[in-house]
Amino acid sequence: MTVKSAPSPWRDPVALLAAPAVIYLLVVYAFPLLWLFMKSLTGPGGLTLQPYVSFLSDPFNWRVVGNTLRVAAWVTVVCFAIGYPAAFALARAGAVLQIVMLVSIILPLSVGAVVKAFAWQIVLRRDGIVSQTLVGLGLWDEPQRLLFTETGLVLGAANIFLPFMILPIYSVVKLIDPRLSEAGATLGATPLYRFTHVTLPLTLPGIVSGVAFVFSMSVSMFVIPSLLIGDRFQTLATLTGRSFLLMRNEQLGSTTAVILLVLAVSIVVGSTWVARRIGGNQA
Amino acid sequence: MTSDSFLDVAGAEKSFGGVTVLGGVDLQVATGEFISLLGPSGCGKTTLLRIVAGLLAADRGAIRLDGEEIGSRPPHRRDVGVVFQNYALFPHLTVAENIAFGLKARRHPTAEIAPTVRRFLSLVHLTDFADRSVRALSGGQQQRVAVARALAVKPKLLLLDEPFSALDRKLRENMQIELRRLLRELGITAVFVTHDQDEALTMSDRIAVMNRGAIEQLAVPAAIYRSPATAFVLEFVGLSSRLTGTVVGQDYDHVIVDTAYGPLRAPGSFVVGASVVLAVRPERIKVNPPGDYALVARLRDAVFQGSKVQLHFEAKDGDHLMVETADLSDGLPAPGSEMRLGWAVADTLIYPAS
Numbered sequence: 001m002t003v004k005s006a007p008s009p010w011r012d013p014v015a016l017l018a019a020p021a022v023i024y025l026l027v028v029y030a031f032p033l034l035w036l037f038m039k040s041l042t043g044p045g046g047l048t049l050q051p052y053v054s055f056l057s058d059p060f061n062w063r064v065v066g067n068t069l070r071v072a073a074w075v076t077v078v079c080f081a082i083g084y085p086a087a088f089a090l091a092r093a094g095a096v097l098q099i100v101m102l103v104s105i106i107l108p109l110s111v112g113a114v115v116k117a118f119a120w121q122i123v124l125r126r127d128g129i130v131s132q133t134l135v136g137l138g139l140w141d142e143p144q145r146l147l148f149t150e151t152g153l154v155l156g157a158a159n160i161f162l163p164f165m166i167l168p169i170y171s172v173v174k175l176i177d178p179r180l181s182e183a184g185a186t187l188g189a190t191p192l193y194r195f196t197h198v199t200l201p202l203t204l205p206g207i208v209s210g211v212a213f214v215f216s217m218s219v220s221m222f223v224i225p226s227l228l229i230g231d232r233f234q235t236l237a238t239l240t241g242r243s244f245l246l247m248r249n250e251q252l253g254s255t256t257a258v259i260l261l262v263l264a265v266s267i268v269v270g271s272t273w274v275a276r277r278i279g280g281n282q283a
Numbered sequence: 284m285t286s287d288s289f290l291d292v293a294g295a296e297k298s299f300g301g302v303t304v305l306g307g308v309d310l311q312v313a314t315g316e317f318i319s320l321l322g323p324s325g326c327g328k329t330t331l332l333r334i335v336a337g338l339l340a341a342d343r344g345a346i347r348l349d350g351e352e353i354g355s356r357p358p359h360r361r362d363v364g365v366v367f368q369n370y371a372l373f374p375h376l377t378v379a380e381n382i383a384f385g386l387k388a389r390r391h392p393t394a395e396i397a398p399t400v401r402r403f404l405s406l407v408h409l410t411d412f413a414d415r416s417v418r419a420l421s422g423g424q425q426q427r428v429a430v431a432r433a434l435a436v437k438p439k440l441l442l443l444d445e446p447f448s449a450l451d452r453k454l455r456e457n458m459q460i461e462l463r464r465l466l467r468e469l470g471i472t473a474v475f476v477t478h479d480q481d482e483a484l485t486m487s488d489r490i491a492v493m494n495r496g497a498i499e500q501l502a503v504p505a506a507i508y509r510s511p512a513t514a515f516v517l518e519f520v521g522l523s524s525r526l527t528g529t530v531v532g533q534d535y536d537h538v539i540v541d542t543a544y545g546p547l548r549a550p551g552s553f554v555v556g557a558s559v560v561l562a563v564r565p566e567r568i569k570v571n572p573p574g575d576y577a578l579v580a581r582l583r584d585a586v587f588q589g590s591k592v593q594l595h596f597e598a599k600d601g602d603h604l605m606v607e608t609a610d611l612s613d614g615l616p617a618p619g620s621e622m623r624l625g626w627a628v629a630d631t632l633i634y635p636a637s
Binding site for chain 1: 357367369372373374433
């Protein structure tokens, strides 16, 4: 009996369908990135690591890296805490309600980050709705300004990136057979045990992509922090922007850009790997 | 009222959006008994099963299991195992991990779990598949994992929701025998939901035939087949010849019914003038019997079925006349030929016409 070998990607014409995407990304993304990378390594006297050494030896820059990662981590945590249960509500909702919910999640994406950030400026003011509500509930003694604070930034950014957490988790939850949890129950598993041993591992692929989306978007956000927290609070992305736009320092800009990219990619890839290990023999 | 039944469902009612799915069902099951809930889809059998498992709350009624009221307990505190129709195996776990799931969830000592899993793997002949992903198994193997997983925690009661419906016929028959043997060995009480009458007849100690949210008859398989309590049970379980007619006379414990084939006698008691249906199981009808016979009919079709031959006769609207007989030595009779048919009066079943 002969066994057919797996079709080689070169023989399989389906692989060609990726060609437009590959060419497009090479031209507009990979080549500029390579140029950026070379720029950061090129000093007046040729190839040098000097920009990286001087960047990393400045304590201010370490604070910038800390700001970037801390804000991105908080935004991801808030998005997950709100988005995970919302994804279940969405997946288990009736047909009409589901459409309403999907539209209300997707439609705001068309508004754009700038408009939403301006809206959040109003919301987060001293006399804004958040402050007034908290005072009204007796949680705050007097109105406070959330605008231009880290909390305000996290709240605003989480709102803008929330769909990118909900949608990937929703698409996974939708495929989970509700009977799996029932089977767990009839085997004597408590609701908590069922969640940690059935639901959570099965939704892990959705969580991984949701977290990857939101983290990489919030680690590199530029417009939202500019509008919600201002120049006194620098992240790697805003520093990169300032270097290119204000300081005209292409070398500093490309250095911070490369550091940002390396950090974001390694965190996303690393956490995906860890999640897959925890998840066992997941698909 | 007290009862010494192992499982005692009393007055279970359930409706969805104003539609009654289960209308006050009572069901008693003895220890070690294998009961089938048999009925067409929508008859409420799966609803009853889900209520006993605790996956659905009844609107009214009580459920006692082994002397304890369990109706208000959540499913994980009922000790009722379920084998689901689609098996509902955990796709992220291996075969052995699926079987171990309930033991781990119930915090059995780790040292006991491995031997128990090994024992159940061998009981369902899956020892070599312990570390496979359940997604890599065939339908029959998945079904065995589902049974082993449910039994490994030693539930007081096992519920099975059409577990064989996705299997091909040969495999299904093997699994039926295997499951029955396994449950007997372990002394497990089981309630089995099916719409397949053959499955119910071969496997069950007793069968509850359900229709429109109620149990029409609860009896041993032979009684269900030989003396169906209602016309629905007659039609749902097995084949039958049916003749409509009007009662024209009554003597002692028999009635005379006027049919398209002339007057026929049947055991029972009906008022004269009542519209009735007479029914006879097809294998009870004799072709060209010696001596007395009941009627003469013209053959429409003869169907060879291996071990038996099915003869269908011409009949007027509403009537259905068929005979099952052992293979005829002198070949199939030609359609159009007239044949004499006869049966014992005691084999005649009679129901009011619906």
